[in-house]
Amino acid sequence: MTIIRPYGDTTGDGMVQLSFTLPVPHDKRAEGAALQLAGKMGMEPALLVHAKPMGDGFTFFVVYGKVAHLVDTEQVQVVERDFPLLSxxxxxxxxxxxxxxxxxxxxxxxxxxxxxxxxxxxxxxxxxxxxxxxxxxxxxxxxxxxxxxxxxxxxxxxxxxxxxxxxxxxxxxxxxxxxxxxxxxxxxxxxxxxxxxxxxxxxxxxxxxxxxxxxxxxxxxxxxxxxxxxxxxxxxxxxxxxxx
Ligand code: B12
Known part of the structure; x- marks a missing residue:
C-alpha cells in the first residue's frame, strides 16, 4: 500500500495538527483569523486547540483538523545513505x-x-x-x-x-x-x-x-x-x- 493519509483518532481519518503565529493581538477575531488560514490551507473542519499571546501584537496558535490530501510513498524523494556505515x-x-x-x-x-x-x-x-x-x-x-x-x-x-x-x-x-x-x-x-x-x-x-x-x-x-x-x-x- 503506497497511498496513505494522516492518522489522528481513527486510521486514515486525515487529521493533522499545525502551529503558527499571526501578527495580531489575542482576541476572538485573532482566533477566527487562525481558523480562516487553516481552512484556506485545506483543513476542513479545523478546530482551534491552543492560542497564546506572544509578546505585543502576536498570537501563537495550534489548530487540529482534517485534510483530504493523500501521500504516495512511491513518489517520495530523499537522499538515502548510499555507503556502508563503518565503525x-x-x-x-x-x-x-x-x-x-x-x-x-x-x-x-x-x-x-x-x-x-x-x-x-x-x-x-x-x-x-x-x-x-x-x-x-x-x-x-x-x-x-x-x-x-x-x-x-x-x-x-x-x-x-x-x-x-x-x-x-x-x-x-x-x-x-x-x-x-x-x-x-x-x-x-x-x-x-x-x-x-x-x-x-x-x-x-x-x-x-x-x-x-x-x-x-x-x-x-x-x-x-x-x-x-x-x-x-x-x-x-x-x-x-x-x-x-
Ligand atoms: C543553542 C541555540 C543558540 C545559542 C548558540 C550557542 C552555540 N555555541 O552554538 C545562542 C544563544 C548563541 C543562539 C543565538 C541565536 N539564535 Co539560536 N538557537 C539555539 C537552539 C536553541 C539550539 C541549536 C542547537 O544547538 N542544536 C543542537 C545541535 C546538536 O543540533 P544541530 O545544530 O541541528 O546539529 C546537528 C545536525 O543539524 C547536523 N549538523 C549541523 N551542522 C553540521 C555540519 C556538518 C558538516 C555536518 C556533517 C552535520 C551538521 O549534525 C548535528 C548533530 O546531529 C536553536 C533552536 C533549536 N531547538 O534548534 C536556536 C535557533 C537555531 N536560533 C535561532 C536564532 C534566531 C538565533 C539568534 C538570531 C537570536 C537573536 N535574535 O539573537 C541568535 C543568532 C546568533 C548568531 N550570530 O548566529 C533560530 C534560527 C531561526 C532561523 N530560521 O534561522 C532558532 C531555530 C530558534 C528559533 N526557533 O527561533 N542560539
Missing amino acids: PKEVNAAIRRRLRRRLTVVGACIGTDAHTVGIDAILNLKGVAGEKGLEYYRELSVTNMGAQVSVPDLVETARQQRADAVLVSQVVTQRDAHLQNTRAMSAAFREALPAGKRPLLIVGGPRFDELMAGELGVDRIFGRGTTPREVASYLVHALAGSPA
Missing part, C-alpha cells in the same frame, strides 16, 4: 590502507552564524548521541575553526592544511543565509583551487534540503540528527573508497 576501527583501517596517511578535515561555522553546537557534535571528541566525534578517529586530523569564520579564512586554512574535506555548518536560515553562504563558500573554493585539488565540500545543519547538494555546489549535505559515524563513513566512501 571507528573500520574507518581508521580503511584510511590507513587506502590513503597511507591521515585524512585531513577542516570544519567551521561560516558567515555570521554562531551556532557551533552542531559542528562541535560532529567534530569534537565528546561527539553526540553516544558516538565520539571525528577527533576520536586516529587517522583523521581535525581542525575546528569555530564560529563566524569568513569564507576567505576558511579557504586559506583549508589550503594551508591541505584539507581533504571541508565541513561547514549553517544553522540560521533567516533570509536564506544558509543557502547564500553555502553558495559563496563553494564558489570561493572553485575559484581558489583547480578541480582535482579541491577538498570535498560537506555542509550540514537542521534546515537544509539534502537534495540540494548539486545546486549549492557541494558534494554532500547532512541534515538534522546526523551522527559523527555517518560523516566518518561518508569521508571514507568519498575519499578512500569503501572497504570491500
